[in-house]
Structures are given as structure tokens and as C-alpha cells.
Amino acid sequence: LFEMEKRLFLVFCLFLILFLSITLRLFYWQVASFESLKLIALQQTNISSVIKAGRGSIFSADNSPLVINQPAYLVFAEPKNIKDKQSTIGKLAEILSLDAASVSAKFTTDKLSWIPIAEKVEAETAEKLNTAKLAGIGLAQDDKRFYPEASMAAHLLGFVGKNQNGEDQGYFGLEGYYDDQLKGRNGYLKEDRDISGNPIIAGERTFVEAEKGRDLILSLDRTVQYIIEDKLKKGLEKYGAIGGSVIVMDPYKGSILGMASMPGYDPSKRLEFDLSLYKNPAISSSFEPGSTFKVLVMAAAVNENKVEADTEFDEKGPVEIGKYQIKTWNQEYHGRIxxxxxxxxxxxxxxxxxxxxxxxxxxxxxxxxxxxGQLTDIDLQDEGTPNLRPIDKWYAIDFATTSFGQGIAATPLQMIRAVAAIANGGELVKPSVVSKIRDNNGKIISLDHKIERRIYNTESASLVKEMMVQAVEKGETKFLKPIGIRVAGKTGTAQIPIAGHYDTEKTIASFVGFLPADKPKFIMLVTLREPTSSPWGSETAAPLFFTIARDLIAYFKIQ
Known part of the structure; x- marks a missing residue:
């Protein structure tokens, strides 16, 4: 009897241990691991799909498209559904015009259920893939940017590339600066599916619609942009310059009517161009403005009542500043002037x-x-500025050379904005490219033009404006000006500083001017880098300025 009781007790203990084990296991699954197991279950049954938002378009001032979306596709592979991998790779490479080795390299592991093969594939190529009916190969909508005007205003527009997460992102120019406005908001679809991947009718389903990005409407005038790009290209060839920029701006509002820099690039084929060409020289490269800077210093002296129109100066010869000697540009001296x-x-x-x-x-x-020495805060990504030297590093010779525009650096945009303060009567404007933003409902949001501060009083600006008119009518450019229209302008020629000294053979030639002088329709700055036909602004940048100005006079019907 004792032996039987002992056996029953052992059986009881075994059942007790088994019961406790099951209880503990159930506790572990249902209580301790509830959240983690729930998450795993959701991942297996609750499928989420991203619905990509369409990117906003960019339009010129007349509402003509400069950047829009074009239907394109993402080509992807599902390895588990591919029957003949090598044959599929070969056909993909042929249709997509890719190297077979590069396509094969994407299939490095069988652990992935989904592999991207090619992005932004055009509709014609996508149709060929559909016709081929390759098992395990699929297509997904993946719009690409299309440029109806080709490479026009490329530096201004920028482009769309991929960020570190593989997502579309704007870079440079407007695409970079307004990326948050343009990219919109992705939507998504979440739904419960069974083990076979089929939707569960009684399951949860959440749908959030994608919100398309906003459109940008620019102050940029397509005709102005075409004119300056065409004339700049011809000017570079004619004067043998390695590069150049043209900016046309409304001097009262700061609105950019046209902005061109060369050499440039085609955003639809950007990978074929050197990365250095992506930056916009008109807002990021610096140069010593030379004589164009003189009008700003003159306006300051007039504004401070330090000189008047009839103040005289004896231009009798070179000026000695310490151990340095300053001469006139042509070594001619006119006595009392x-x-x-x-x-x-x-x-x-x-x-x-x-x-x-x-x-x-x-x-x-x-x-x-x-x-x-400060950014203008124009609405373009990647603006740059040269720094001013520290106050304790300014010496007598620095103040002397700065008065005629050497030893100080500026970007073309900084320079045209500063001279616009003379053109508009004394106010410093904030330059801008976008004039309106249009949302998905068609609502237009107009962007205000900003006046930063007053620099010169109206009388001082008018006096220096008249000096600039006389400089055009009586100076080196008198044979270039259009008949019957008063043009205020100034040439500039500055040697290029290299390794602590100035290169006597390489210059940056420039001309800044506005017209009609009394109430300007536009202000324009032309810069040419290292012209070889002549180093002087009066013989290169100035003729190009007036060549462009004649076309703009006709276009704007200026009389």
C-alpha cells in the first residue's frame, strides 16, 4: 500500500509540475509577452502601404510650367516569385539598358522579399517590361521631374535627388529651399490580411489620402530668362570668358526677373555634369567688384554731407598710402575736377x-x-557670402583700395542689391524669386516684398543716379547706349587675387546699370570671368549689358 501511495504521489507531482509549467507558459504568452507578441501579430497581419504624394510644380510669372511631374515607374523584384533568376537578370538588363553585372549585384541575398531594381523609369520602358511579363518583376508609380524648357534657369530651379533614406529630396535653388512646400505629404493604407496576404473582410482598414505638394509661381519672366541666357552664351564666346553671370531684378521689389550663370548644367541629365556646376555662381561665388563699387561709396559720402556735386578735387597724379602708390586705371590725370x-x-x-x-x-x-558680408536671404538654397575682414585687420591701404572696389569681395547678388538702393531712391530690398504659392485647393498665397532698411536719402540717391547717367553718356560706354533712353550705369574691372597677389592678366569685368534712369523698369548686373579679348569691363561686360538691354527695352516697350 505504501508503495502505491508513493507512486500516486509521484504522478501527482508530475501532473502538478506539468500544470505549473503550462500555467507559467500561458502567463508568459498572455501577460508578460503580450505587447511584443501583439506587435509581431500586427506586423504579420496588419500591412501598411505608403501612397506617395505628388511633388508640386514650378511656374514662371506667366504661369508657364518650368518644372512638372512626368509619369515614371519604380522597377522592383520579388525573388521568391522569380523562376529563372539568370534569364530574368538578362532580360531586365536589356530592357532597362543596364549592365547585367549591376542588375545581378542587386540579387546578393535571398532573404529580402522585395528588391528595388531601377527608379524613375519612363513609361515607354515600363510598357516593354509589362509586355515581357517577367515573373517576380513589378512596377510601382514613381513620378520624375520634367523640364519643359530643358536647361533654362537650371541654377535657379535646382533638382530632385535621393536623401540618405532613399527618399526624394530637393537640392539647390528652389527645389532645395522650398522642399517642404513642394514635397507634399505621403498618404498610407493600413489593412488586416490573412496568412496568404489576402485582405480580411472584417478586419481593420485605415486610408489616409496623399496630399500633393504646393506649386510655386515665380517672378521670373520666361522671355527675360531666354534673352539673358542666349546673349550670355554668345558673349562668353565673343569675349573669350571662362564664365559669367547676368541678373535682372526689379529694383523696387527685389523680384528676380531673370538670373543666368554659365557654364551650367541640365537638371534632367545632371549626373553627366561635374558636381561643381550645381552651385549658382550668381548667389554663391565671390568677386572683387572694382569700379562698380565706387557709386556706393560716393552715395555714402553724399548722404553724409561730406561732399557735394560742386566739390572739387585736384587729380594731379598718383596718391601715396604708406609704402603703396595708387594710380588711375589708365594713368591719365585731369587736374581739378x-x-x-x-x-x-x-x-x-x-x-x-x-x-x-x-x-x-x-x-x-x-x-x-x-x-x-551677410547673406541676402534670397529664397534659393546654397547662397554664400564672403566674410568681411575683422575690424582690427583694416589698415589705411585697405580703406583706400575699398573706396574703388578692390580688397573687398561680394557676390553678384549682393552687388546688384546694393546698387538697387541707388536706383529705387535709397532703400535696401530683400531679393526674392517666388511671388506666389498655390495650394491643392487652388488658393493663392501672395508673398510680400520686404524692404530691409533705408540706406540713402532720396536726394543723395538722385544725385549719384545722375552721376551714373553722365558716366554712361560721357564715359567709355557713350557709343553703346541706346538713343533716347537715359541709362544709369558703371563699368567695373578688377584683377583676380591669387595666392596673396593680383594676377595682372586675369580680371573680372562687370557692368551694372538700370533704366530708364529716372524710374527704372529693371536693374541688371553683367559679370564676365577672365575675358581674353580685353580685360576691361568697358570693352566686354558693358557691350554685353547694352546688347541685352536693347532686347529688354523692346520687350518691355520702354520709351
């Missing part, structure tokens, strides 16, 4: 006199107030 003639003759020694009258503190103040 009045202030307006300093601009007309583009006298370096005369500008040293004006700079001394203005004073070093005032000179630095106006340089900062005009925005040099």
Missing part, C-alpha cells in the same frame, strides 16, 4: 579722396548696412 567727374573718369585716386572725406568708420558702417 568735380565730384561727378570722379565717377565719369572712374578715378581711383579721386575715390581715395572721397573715402577720406567719408571717414573709415562711416565707410565700414555703410558696407555693413548695404549687406556685404
Amino acid at each position: 568735380k565730384v561727378p567727374e570722379i565717377i565719369q573718369y572712374s578715378s581711383n585716386v579721386g575715390m581715395v579722396f572721397i573715402g577720406e572725406k567719408l571717414g573709415s568708420e562711416n565707410l565700414l558702417k555703410y558696407i555693413r548696412d548695404l549687406g556685404f
